[in-house]
Amino acid sequence: MLSNSLLLAIREIRRNVLRSFLTILGIVIGVAAVIVMVTLGQGATAAVRTQIESLGTNLLIVRPGQHMGPGMSSDAPKFSLADVAALRHDLPALAAVAPAASSAMTAVAGNENWSTSVTGTDNAYLAARSWTLAAGRQFTPSELRAGRASCIIGATVRRELFGAQDPIGQRLRLKKLACEIVGLLEAKGQSSMGMDQDDLVLMPIRTLQRRIAGDQDVDVIYLSVKPGRSMDRTIADVERLLRERRHIGSMDEDDFRVRDMREIASMLAGTTTVLTSLLGAVASVSLLVGGIGIMNIMLVSVTERTREIGIRLAIGAREAEVLMQFLVEAVVLSSFGGLLGILLALGTALLLAGALKVPFIVDGGIIALAFLFSAAVGIVFGWFPARRAARLDPIEALRHE
Amino acid sequence: MADAAGRPEASPGSALIELRAVTKVYGRGSAAMHALRGIDLDIAAGEMVAVMGPSGSGKSTAMNILGCLDTPTSGTYRFRGVDVGTLSRDQRALLRRHALGFVFQGFNLLARTTALENVELPLIYQRVRRVERHRRAMTALAAVGLTGWAKHTPAELSGGQQQRVAIARALVTDPAVILADEPTGNLDTARSREIMDLLCAMNRERGITVVMITHEQDMAAYAGRVVHFLDGLVEPAATAVEDA
Ligand SMILES: Nc1ncnc2c1ncn2[C@@H]1O[C@H](COP(=O)(O)OP(=O)(O)O)[C@@H](O)[C@H]1O
Ligand SMILES: [Mg+2]
Numbered sequence: 001m002l003s004n005s006l007l008l009a010i011r012e013i014r015r016n017v018l019r020s021f022l023t024i025l026g027i028v029i030g031v032a033a034v035i036v037m038v039t040l041g042q043g044a045t046a047a048v049r050t051q052i053e054s055l056g057t058n059l060l061i062v063r064p065g066q067h068m069g070p071g072m073s074s075d076a077p078k079f080s081l082a083d084v085a086a087l088r089h090d091l092p093a094l095a096a097v098a099p100a101a102s103s104a105m106t107a108v109a110g111n112e113n114w115s116t117s118v119t120g121t122d123n124a125y126l127a128a129r130s131w132t133l134a135a136g137r138q139f140t141p142s143e144l145r146a147g148r149a150s151c152i153i154g155a156t157v158r159r160e161l162f163g164a165q166d167p168i169g170q171r172l173r174l175k176k177l178a179c180e181i182v183g184l185l186e187a188k189g190q191s192s193m194g195m196d197q198d199d200l201v202l203m204p205i206r207t208l209q210r211r212i213a214g215d216q217d218v219d220v221i222y223l224s225v226k227p228g229r230s231m232d233r234t235i236a237d238v239e240r241l242l243r244e245r246r247h248i249g250s251m252d253e254d255d256f257r258v259r260d261m262r263e264i265a266s267m268l269a270g271t272t273t274v275l276t277s278l279l280g281a282v283a284s285v286s287l288l289v290g291g292i293g294i295m296n297i298m299l300v301s302v303t304e305r306t307r308e309i310g311i312r313l314a315i316g317a318r319e320a321e322v323l324m325q326f327l328v329e330a331v332v333l334s335s336f337g338g339l340l341g342i343l344l345a346l347g348t349a350l351l352l353a354g355a356l357k358v359p360f361i362v363d364g365g366i367i368a369l370a371f372l373f374s375a376a377v378g379i380v381f382g383w384f385p386a387r388r389a390a391r392l393d394p395i396e397a398l399r400h401e
Numbered sequence: 402m403a404d405a406a407g408r409p410e411a412s413p414g415s416a417l418i419e420l421r422a423v424t425k426v427y428g429r430g431s432a433a434m435h436a437l438r439g440i441d442l443d444i445a446a447g448e449m450v451a452v453m454g455p456s457g458s459g460k461s462t463a464m465n466i467l468g469c470l471d472t473p474t475s476g477t478y479r480f481r482g483v484d485v486g487t488l489s490r491d492q493r494a495l496l497r498r499h500a501l502g503f504v505f506q507g508f509n510l511l512a513r514t515t516a517l518e519n520v521e522l523p524l525i526y527q528r529v530r531r532v533e534r535h536r537r538a539m540t541a542l543a544a545v546g547l548t549g550w551a552k553h554t555p556a557e558l559s560g561g562q563q564q565r566v567a568i569a570r571a572l573v574t575d576p577a578v579i580l581a582d583e584p585t586g587n588l589d590t591a592r593s594r595e596i597m598d599l600l601c602a603m604n605r606e607r608g609i610t611v612v613m614i615t616h617e618q619d620m621a622a623y624a625g626r627v628v629h630f631l632d633g634l635v636e637p638a639a640t641a642v643e644d645a
Contacts, residue, residue, distance in 0.1 A: 004525060004526075004528065007525065008525065011514070011518065015512075015513040015514055016513065304512070307509075308511060308512075310509075311509050311510075311511060312522070312526075313470075313494065313497075314468075314470055314497065314503055314509070315497065315498070315503070315522060315523045315526065315570065316494050316495065316496075316497040316498025316499070316501075316523060316526050316527075316574075317494065317498075317526050318490075318491045318494045318495070319490060319491070319494075320491075321526065393470065393471050393472060394470040394471075394497075395465045395470040395471045396471075398470070398505075398509060
């Protein structure tokens, strides 16, 4: 019976090329849209995650004030190098403790100038953020102690000021301060938030404090926790120590904040999850539109198909045989359209993922879901009108207008 | 007695087709339309019967009941002695598949489907294998003089040719009965004669029982017997055998 139904179904598909094509098209579009959108959304989420993880999940960032963000000034007192020394001395769970004070400035070398961000810090900064040098060296202890005018630059600053030239040993000028370039950072590319991570100049923090900022402030402290130590315990220890040093009463709130990268990671991952849901919603609409398209084609052809069913019944087809033919027809069209949609989607997603530089992650669940939905639409709307017609007396099906 | 196809009769001696007090009412209440008011009709195997009568007299309704395309409101229809009213839908489908061939005034061929595939269709439901199916369909097309038209679709054929495809489809299963509802109603006189000659040949050469509705006296002249319908009844006077 199945081979017979297959024969009848294939004949019917072949002789109704346009109807078959439109049905397949509806399924292809629906399936492809969902898969492309969700694949890209998930790729973007994964990209953000890996980038955050590459920052180091054992990194803690301590800032004064309760809120953080660009342009937010706080009344809370800044940290000092004494705080940094105390953290280093008292908390053995910390692998690296790095002070940082930054300021935006124009760097000049020869005829070139480039505005960038200058951060005063020490070598622990490189360790805390797992940054490595492409050329040159770190700061020497005497440079750090004496506040010498030496600096380490990022790849963007090097490109803008020196082009392809070797920058090591060259000088650049920041305001009135002439700095000797002792190191070049390994290029890191754009961050997930679109920031250029190579557009920076590092110098010993004492140099920045004394010769540029003219104060004793430390804006941020970067901490990296030793592997195997509890992040939560360490955060609590850091908070206790800093509360003590900043003389915060036991009833008062912290006037600083310790954030770990997991928190930032989940925040960013949250936004990309929203993005994925949004894309998914858009895609569901196309799936629905595809479904309605299929439904329309099926319903429009009901009259013609009812007569066809009447003819088949009149020459001796049984109800079950007619239905089997329609079912096979719907399954063949849906599967074919579904497979085509999946191939199209995977190809498109692969190209787009390459262009957008997000990883290409195939989610079998979504593929199955999109496929099953389209197939269900095709089968339901192909089958139910057929079932109604096949239950008529042959003459009634033949009379159908 | 056995029919021409050599099948044993279910109840020997009785007619192939027996209608008893068959009525058909369309609609209900005040809108009820009594299309058949209780007809009795016997047709023996091998007969060629012409059915005549004014429009609306119930000819098509009776024909559809004979063809198991429709069910009567009351009365009994025996085919080879079996009460069709007691059969299930599927059993009636099998009766149509194996014993009955229907030719419609409007042809009722599958659109965009070649003549060959249309004629093959009943054989597909009979599970006839591909090679055999093709051979028998081509034979049937040859019998109606359409050998060269096998690959043409209904849209590429004239009315007469389409009706001949429909006849080929009806006779390809070698049925006991061919029921034709105004088979020449849409055709000109010359085409009509060809169709009538074909049906006569089927009756004479293969012993297939033929029942056909016609409006024209000279078409009815081909038949061995003429049955007259009037207002949902068979006219007793006219059921007399005129020749044979
Ligand atoms: N499906 C139907 N619904 C309602 N009335 C019908 C239907 N088919 C036929 N009739 C009526 O039944 C009567 C007999 O019709 P029919 O058997 O087609 O007559 P004939 O074939 O002799 O012209 C007519 O009055 C017709 O209007
Ligand atoms: Mg009629």
